[in-house]
Every structure is written in structure tokens, then in C-alpha cells.
Amino acid sequence: MANLLGGLFGNYSEVSVQDLTNQYVMYLMPNEKIQMGFKLVRDSFIITDDRLIFIDHQGVTGKKTRVASIHLDSIIDVTMETGGTGFDDSELTIHYITSPYYKTNNLQIASYKFEFGKKFNLQPIYVNFLTLAHQNHKRLNG
Numbered sequence: 662m663a664n665l666l667g668g669l670f671g672n673y674s675e676v677s678v679q680d681l682t683n684q685y686v687m688y689l690m691p692n693e694k695i696q697m698g699f700k701l702v703r704d705s706f707i708i709t710d711d712r713l714i715f716i717d718h719q720g721v722t723g724k725k726t727r728v729a730s731i732h733l734d735s736i737i738d739v740t741m742e743t744g745g746t747g748f749d750d751s752e753l754t755i756h757y758i759t760s761p762y763y764k765t766n767n768l769q770i771a772s773y774k775f776e777f778g779k780k781f782n783l784q785p786i787y788v789n790f791l792t793l794a795h796q797n798h799k800r801l802n803g
Contacts, residue, residue: 675781676700681707688714688728699775706775713755715773731757731773736794737801741787744779751777753787756794763801 681698682689685707689695698707703718717727738756753775760769777783 676705681705685714685716688716699777731755733793734797734800735759735763736790737770737797738794739787739790741783743783750779751781751783753777753783753790755790 676698678695678697681695685695685705689709690711693709693711696708696710698705700706703723705714705716707714707716712733713731715727715729715731717729719725719727735758736755737758740752740754740756742752742754744751754772755775756770756772758768759771760767
């Protein structure tokens, strides 16, 4: 019941890798492996060894589906906000490059915010994405 309420309030809850693989194998590239994933009521956020996948089921029946990806090598920054008192949730914001060429004068970036319940331990995910962003920053500017 808590996961349903969390989903209704826009908070992701963790789902097993096996369940995500069974449900979303058709969206994976050859040899791509799911590392972990999260689900809202109908939508999912999956972390693979190569990218983040967002699966957005739209409409009343949820049959219409939008699938989008962020490649891990395009992530350049990450911020985390822990839940406070009251109804505050934990948030993770990923900042990433959207330009087709990462080394360009007209670099375009975007961000995507994920909300988790206030009791969800977001720090390990934050540290992993922060490490990845740091490595990408060194690679792009080295």
C-alpha cells in the first residue's frame, strides 16, 4: 500500500532487476544489462550499464508508451536533495548533454528530476552518478 501511495504522489519505488528485465527486455540493446530500476504507478526509470531508460505509459489505458534514454557518458552533473520535515521528498537531478557532439561551442544541456520518498536512501545512487559525472567531466575536458 505504501508503494502505491508513493507512486500516486510522484515518488519512485525500487523494483527487482528480474521483474524489470521480464517486462522491458524489448527496449534493451543487445548485451545491455539492467543494473537497477524504479517504478511509479505505471511509469518506470531503469538504469542499465549504458544508459538511463524512461518508460512513460500514457493515456487512460497506458497502451501508448513513450521511451526515452540518457546515455551515461552524457551525464555531467548531479544534485541531491534529501527529504525534510512534512511532505518533502528526496530528489535527484541529473544534468546531461543533449548536443550530438559533446565537444562543441554550442553545448546544449538539460536536466531531469526524480522524486523519491523521504525515507529512501538516495546517497548510494547519488554517489554513483556523481562519480560517473566526474569521470565524464575529466574525459571531456582532458
